[in-house]
Amino acid sequence: MNWLGKLFVVVILIMSLVFMGLAMAVYATHKNWQQVSVDLKKKLTDAQSENQKLQTEHNRRVEDLERDRTAAEQQAAKLDAERVALAERITTIQAELDGLRQEQSKGIAAVASTQKINESLAAELTELRMTIRKTIEARDAMFKRALDATEELHKANGEYNTARERNEQLTKQTAGMTAVMREKGIDPNTDPGSVVPTVEGVVSKIERKAGGQLVEVTIGADDGLKAGNTLEVSRGAKYLGRVEIIQTSPDKSVGRVDRAFQQGQIQEGDRVATRIKL
Numbered sequence: 001m002n003w004l005g006k007l008f009v010v011v012i013l014i015m016s017l018v019f020m021g022l023a024m025a026v027y028a029t030h031k032n033w034q035q036v037s038v039d040l041k042k043k044l045t046d047a048q049s050e051n052q053k054l055q056t057e058h059n060r061r062v063e064d065l066e067r068d069r070t071a072a073e074q075q076a077a078k079l080d081a082e083r084v085a086l087a088e089r090i091t092t093i094q095a096e097l098d099g100l101r102q103e104q105s106k107g108i109a110a111v112a113s114t115q116k117i118n119e120s121l122a123a124e125l126t127e128l129r130m131t132i133r134k135t136i137e138a139r140d141a142m143f144k145r146a147l148d149a150t151e152e153l154h155k156a157n158g159e160y161n162t163a164r165e166r167n168e169q170l171t172k173q174t175a176g177m178t179a180v181m182r183e184k185g186i187d188p189n190t191d192p193g194s195v196v197p198t199v200e201g202v203v204s205k206i207e208r209k210a211g212g213q214l215v216e217v218t219i220g221a222d223d224g225l226k227a228g229n230t231l232e233v234s235r236g237a238k239y240l241g242r243v244e245i246i247q248t249s250p251d252k253s254v255g256r257v258d259r260a261f262q263q264g265q266i267q268e269g270d271r272v273a274t275r276i277k278l
Contacts (some may be wrong), residue, residue: 009097022043201218219252226245228245230245243257
């Protein structure tokens, strides 16, 4: 083996030590993989720079060796004696090289393991980014719902304020109407359904049936009448009797003459009223 081979052996030894140190540094600092990745990149850059320097040195030495080769050939006889010693030394170096190769294999395995870990971290980072994106989308949706809810709340507050003002108005109106009813002698707690409106009309039709007499009047449900109300019948100043309403329509009603109150013959055109004024 000549000087060029020895130089390659030394370069390989140095590079193996560099990569082994780099692998051990990466493995020892595995807790912060992002920092480890940054450190590995820096060390790789440094190793590449060192390798470049070694390559430059190698090229320079190759040139020197080329210059020395001619002189070495001239000194071949002298170096022949040294060949045996160099052969023994080469054997020793070969054994050392084999050991370094084994260490290099271990370093390569460590680097491969680190690469897998980096790939796993990259996958986890991608998943984390997706999770963050989904979280942001969920946050935006919740923010939109909050805005919609706020708008609904403002709308509800507006409706509430309007209802409150209307309630105050109705309360004032109710208080006023209660005062008026009490002034007129009407109990404010009276059931509205039991109040018979004060209306007047005339008998428009008479029909006699077995067991009673039916009359049709010109006032109906639109005037506030309903079944069960009673009407008083009169002609001029004469009271003729009472009619109980049995059926209503919007503009007319049908009633049955109450014989217990009848004081005269009821005819078409007679006046009817809920409260008679003679």
